Structures are given as structure tokens and as C-alpha cells.
Amino acid sequence: MFGKKNMATEKDLDFLKFIVESIVEHPEEMKIDRKVDEMGVLLTLKVHKDDMGQLIGRQGSTIRAVRTLLRIIGLKNHARVNLRIEEPEGGRGPAAPVERKGLDEDLNL
Numbered sequence: 001m002f003g004k005k006n007m008a009t010e011k012d013l014d015f016l017k018f019i020v021e022s023i024v025e026h027p028e029e030m031k032i033d034r035k036v037d038e039m040g041v042l043l044t045l046k047v048h049k050d051d052m053g054q055l056i057g058r059q060g061s062t063i064r065a066v067r068t069l070l071r072i073i074g075l076k077n078h079a080r081v082n083l084r085i086e087e088p089e090g091g092r093g094p095a096a097p098v099e100r101k102g103l104d105e106d107l108n109l
């Protein structure tokens with residue numbers, strides 16, 4: 001049976017679950033792992049590939065806000081909380097190399 005202390009320390013997990021379920025279109029495919037070590041708490045989040053854009057937001061604003069709130073929850077519980085997002089299968093993958101023109105071509109020399 002879980003003690004009161006253990007339940008209090010998982011507020012970060014409960015918060016993340018609530019927020020992400022409210023944001024994504026496929027909450028049933030969400031998976032969160034929580035690991036605690038001497039460095040603090042690491043929450044690893046995996047969502048459906050179609051939900052990544054919604055979760056990250058424009059220029060990363062949504063996920064940055066979620067991370068900030070998680071850190072505040074961690075401070076209240078005397079723990080350092082970090083969030084890592086796993087790239088889903090079939091996601092973007094590595095970025096394609098960008099072909100650059102030489103300076104001479106840009107200047108039409």
C-alpha cells in the first residue's frame with residue numbers, strides 16, 4: 001500500500017498526465033515513465049506521432065510552459081523534475097540535409 005509520502009511525490013506524474021491528456025487527440029496512446037535517482041525525477045513522455053505538434057506548440061511554447069510548471073511542482077516537493085519527450089515511431093526522423101549554394105551562385109558572379 002502506498003503511503004502519503006509516496007503519493008505526494010507523484011504529483012508531478014499526475015499533473016503531467018492531466019495536462020497531456022487535455023492537449024492531445026490520442027490520450028489512450030500516451031505513455032509516461034517516471035524514474036527517480038540522485039539527479040532528481042525524470043519523466044519520459046511518449047505520445048502518438050500526430051500529437052507531437054500539438055504538444056510542442058508554436059516554437060516550443062506549449063512544452064516549455066509544461067516543463068516550467070513541472071519544475072514548480074518539483075520545487076514544492078523538494079525535487080528536480082525534468083521532462084523528456086521520446087520521438088514516436090514514424091515521426092519526423094532526422095532532418096534532411098539542406099543544400100546550400102556557393103557565394104558565387106548567390107551573387108550571380
